[in-house]
Amino acid sequence: MxxxxxxxxxxxxxxxxxxxxxxxxxxxxxxxxxxxxxxxxxxxxxxxxxxxxxxxxxxxxxxxxxxxxxxxxxxxxxxxxxxxxxxxxxxxxxxxxxxxxxxxxxxxxxxxxxxxxxxxxxxxxxxxxxxxxxxxxxxxxxxxxxxxxxxxxxxxxxxIPRANTTMDEIIRMFESKNFTVGEMVALSGAHTIGFSHCKEFAYRLFGYSRSTPTDPSYHPKFSAALKTLCANYKNDSDMAAFNDPMTPSKFDNMYYQNLKRGMGLLESDNGLLRHPRTNHFVDLYAFNQTAFSNDFARAIEKLSLSGIKTGNQGEVRRKCDAFNTFQT
Ligand code: HEM
The missing domain is CATH 1.10.520.10 (Peroxidase; domain 1)
Structure with a gap:
């Protein structure tokens, strides 16, 4: 028994x-x-x-x-x-x-x-x-x-989602890999560090729509600063902005606070605030640093186990950029 x-x-x-x-x-x-x-x-x-x-x-x-x-x-x-x-x-x-x-x-x-x-x-x-x-x-x-x-x-x-992938599509992409909506929002908190090239969001500044060239969801001062930064982006493809302009190199929950201030750099960032299935997670993480830290940790632990190969499903490469046996 x-x-x-x-x-x-x-x-x-x-x-x-x-x-x-x-x-x-x-x-x-x-x-x-x-x-x-x-x-x-x-x-x-x-x-x-x-x-x-x-x-x-x-x-x-x-x-x-x-x-x-x-x-x-x-x-x-x-x-x-x-x-x-x-x-x-x-x-x-x-x-x-x-x-x-x-x-x-x-x-x-x-x-x-x-x-x-x-x-x-x-x-x-x-x-x-x-x-x-x-x-x-x-x-x-x-x-x-x-x-x-x-x-x-x-x-x-x-x-892999792009900056202009719709939030419904991003949710579907993560769900197809077994991630919940909450896990996707927590993982997106990775945008608390690093930067994005102007070409990823320039359309939100200069060509949003015929009547409104700049995406009205941006805070006006933020979009004005971005327009100056990215003015020459077509000639200088290296031009980039911090994902989190307030604390750019600190891994904290400022990213979510920025979203609520109209400072979501990418359309996908801003989408987290707008979508009915994601916005309450943005509120939670903007308010609660510990909840973000814990949920990010669990979600990236899960990400790090996805689709892994063991045994003879793979090999230990001698060099990371090449297979051990040359493949044609
Ligand atoms: C949810 C949908 C996501 C979209 C649409 C997205 C899109 C992007 C884009 C367009 C950039 C700018 C790339 C460039 O200009 O070079 C970027 C940067 C970055 N993304 Fe994401 N991303 C997403 C989720 C994630 C997740 C889940 C992680 C990690 C767990 C992540 C980590 C990063 C980091 C760290 C950077 C900065 C890279 C650097 O400074 O070199 N992103 N992302």
């Missing part, structure tokens, strides 16, 4: 996808005990020299996980036979410093424990360290992901 408590444990176990069961926090305890130290040193030194790498790496991780899972497929370079995810237009602005910090960590790890630590795990750990260095929550990263055996540019479209 099975007792109610053991029945509950069996059901709980069955509800965890099989591959996630293979991940543990101490996966490399014996095979690479230096792992955490190497990641800490590499990420700290990058953060000191290029603080913007924190936001870049967080976005890199998000773009990796949304396309076929957190399997380092975004790190693969194209070759003459296959165009990789990295070359999709939405990934072209991912900053070189984010890729560089992963290469540095991998190089150091290959010297200490060759062929052991996957690039997918390095990216997950580096992201966690950057988030906490920027002032965000410290969360748990399970380890044991394998690196993907494929990366194709054609898999990207429709899996």
């Amino acid at each position: 099975v007792s109610p408590s053991s029945l509950f444990l069996i059901l709980l176990f069955l509800s965890i996808p099989f591959s996630e069961c293979n991940l543990t926090t101490d996966y490399y305890k014996n095979s690479c005990p230096q792992l955490e130290n190497i990641i800490r040193e590499t990420v700290t030194s990058k953060y000191i020299s290029v603080p913007a790498a924190a936001a870049g790496t967080l976005r890199l991780f998000f773009h990796d996980c949304m396309v076929g899972g957190c399997d380092a497929s975004v790190l693969i370079s194209s070759n003459p036979f296959t165009k990789a995810e990295r070359d999709a237009d939405i990934n072209l602005a991912l900053p070189g410093d984010a890729f560089d910090v992963i290469v540095r960590a991998k190089t150091a790890l290959e010297l200490s424990c060759p062929g052991i630590v996957s690039c997918a795990d390095i990216l997950a750990l580096a992201t966690r360290n950057f988030v906490s260095m920027a002032g965000g929550p410290v969360y748990t990263v399970m380890l044991g992901r394998k690196d993907s055996l494929e990366s194709n540019i054609s898999s990207v479209e429709g899996n």
